[in-house]
Amino acid sequence: MSYIFPPPNQTALPVRGTQDLFPVHRVYCVGRNYAAHAIEMGHDPNKEAPFFFQKNPDNILLDGEDFPYPGMSSDVHHEIEMVVALKSGGDNIRAEKALDCVFGYGVALDMTRRDLQAEMKKQGRPWEIGKAFEKSAPCSELVPANDIGHPVEGEVWLKINDEIRQQGDLNQLIWKIPEMIAYLSALFTLQPGDLILTGTPAGVGPVQRGDRLHGHVAGVGELKVNVV
Ligand code: MN
DSSP, X not given: OOOSSOOOOXXXXXXXXXXXXXXXXXXXXXXSOXXXXXXXXXXXXXXXOOXXXXXXXXXXXXXXXXXXXXXXXXXXXXXXXXXXXXXXXBSSOOHHHHGGGEXXXXXXXXXXXXXXXXXXXXXXXXXXXXXXXXTXXXXXXXXXHHHHOOOSOOEEEEEETTEEEEEEEGGGBSSOHHHHHHHHHHHSOBOTTOEEEOOXXXXXXXXXXXXXXXXXXXXXXXXXXXXX
């Protein structure tokens, strides 16, 4: 037996300071996980359980590559987020054991066709067309937890053309990383290679062609992407 065409290349992220690659399995994203962002999107952060959506592994764009402004939208937004990378998984993982599954951390952008997402929300339809499009998940190299530990605080910001647009702190996450892993593992079988984008602080807004995006998570890393 042989494949009728070559199987797709494995999406992989570099690991800082090594020649190693982290092979990506799934990309989970948590919605509205900072109170100030929930409020700016018109929601009450106190009334809502967290929720998840997915991007496709091959939507990942590597640090330093260009982000091509996608079609079918005139309102593409930036959402800067810390990403958690899993080296192991399972079902019904207890929060107290969840950090054992974490390989490391990185910096990601959850690029969003906000106009399409808003239309889908209004119609009660899935968000894929707003969230899971080509190159919609720029992601930095990963840094192993063995090197930096498990960050629970630290500034998160995004600059566009050297101006601060988003700013927050990991200590503002409504659902903490062990809770997210535990919650997700009750819904899905988590696997080595899974990524979790942990939500964005306030200040989301549109990008334009020509913009230089620079994301930062203190103690974790940097991500630089140009919009073309
Ligand atoms: Mn997001």
